[in-house]
Amino acid sequence: MKAVVYAGYGATPALTEVPDPACPADGVVIAVGATGVCRSDWHAWKGHDPVVLPHIGGHEFAGVIVTAGLEVTAWHTGDRVTVPFACGCGRCEHCLAGDAQVCPRQTQPGFTGPGAFAELVAVHAADANLVALPADLDFVTTACLGCRFATAFRAVTAHGRVRPGHWLAVHGCGGVGLSAVMIGAALGARVLAVDVSAAALDRARELGAEVAVDAGTADLPAAIGEVTGGGAHVSIDALGSPALAADSVRCLRRRGRHVQVGLLPRGPVPLPMDLVIARELEIYGSHGMAARDYPAMLAMVADGTLRPGLLVGEVIGLEDVSRALAAMDGLTPAGMTVVRLGG
Ligand SMILES: [Zn+2]
Numbered sequence: 001m002k003a004v005v006y007a008g009y010g011a012t013p014a015l016t017e018v019p020d021p022a023c024p025a026d027g028v029v030i031a032v033g034a035t036g037v038c039r040s041d042w043h044a045w046k047g048h049d050p051v052v053l054p055h056i057g058g059h060e061f062a063g064v065i066v067t068a069g070l071e072v073t074a075w076h077t078g079d080r081v082t083v084p085f086a087c088g089c090g091r092c093e094h095c096l097a098g099d100a101q102v103c104p105r106q107t108q109p110g111f112t113g114p115g116a117f118a119e120l121v122a123v124h125a126a127d128a129n130l131v132a133l134p135a136d137l138d139f140v141t142t143a144c145l146g147c148r149f150a151t152a153f154r155a156v157t158a159h160g161r162v163r164p165g166h167w168l169a170v171h172g173c174g175g176v177g178l179s180a181v182m183i184g185a186a187l188g189a190r191v192l193a194v195d196v197s198a199a200a201l202d203r204a205r206e207l208g209a210e211v212a213v214d215a216g217t218a219d220l221p222a223a224i225g226e227v228t229g230g231g232a233h234v235s236i237d238a239l240g241s242p243a244l245a246a247d248s249v250r251c252l253r254r255r256g257r258h259v260q261v262g263l264l265p266r267g268p269v270p271l272p273m274d275l276v277i278a279r280e281l282e283i284y285g286s287h288g289m290a291a292r293d294y295p296a297m298l299a300m301v302a303d304g305t306l307r308p309g310l311l312v313g314e315v316i317g318l319e320d321v322s323r324a325l326a327a328m329d330g331l332t333p334a335g336m337t338v339v340r341l342g343g
């Protein structure tokens, strides 16, 4: 099969011919229909999130099952599916409780093993991790659901517990941030978007943000406090920066909730714990969403409440993946770049 292979961290990946993946006994091999290019791919490629080299990235994908292992009972060749980026083992206490996103034995195609910048990708523990796709959802739209959109959905709903009329601050309007803007607005929240890029803020407004704030604003938390009349009920760091994470906590109103979605550098990140105590703030980390929780999100996609297709920016081919990764050395593009395979 053809795949985009990283030979070294930060070295230009090569589109090359590699052996087809073997099918795990409890897993499937999927013919990739589309796969997103996410900032976490860039982190792996750069070596911030170490992977075993040579490596095939790509963790947001949808496609068709071409081989199913002997132990798989719920899925068959020809099924159209997607998977969460963190696939649980399906057997441990966390998986059995429905929290595969924190499974200690999780597998992540594109990180712990070869990913979906390829014609074929293997997925372990298929019965626990696959998500069936509605027939009318195309692969390009669905590819984003595996990581950024699902992560934003869980951050806004399960952790943020956003209610109509709540102020939701979204720091960083790349793919996951714009997803959070759309989801928050659809749930009736008043969304305040923060970014350094005017183009990203324009997209945020188009997707439902009521207020857009330049990230360079002096004393950002105070500015947000003023606009929201006391601070955001829920605030998300959707980019992943120690400064943004701290600002996200500072901009909360009393009893507010911060959700850390963007990946942070390794090591401790200082947060204003004095405010966490004095204002009784809640701090959450969000690590994607388990397959179990997809139906509620897919129902909102099916009835048009959520329209992830609007978040798709550039649609490219496998041969363009290295260029798309290199482009993330700069600002995150205002829209999700998705690779379409198979014509
Ligand atoms: Zn598990």
Ligand SMILES: [Zn+2]
Residues within 6 Å of the ligand: 038, 039, 040, 041, 059, 060, 085, 147, 148
């Ligand atoms: Zn991702």
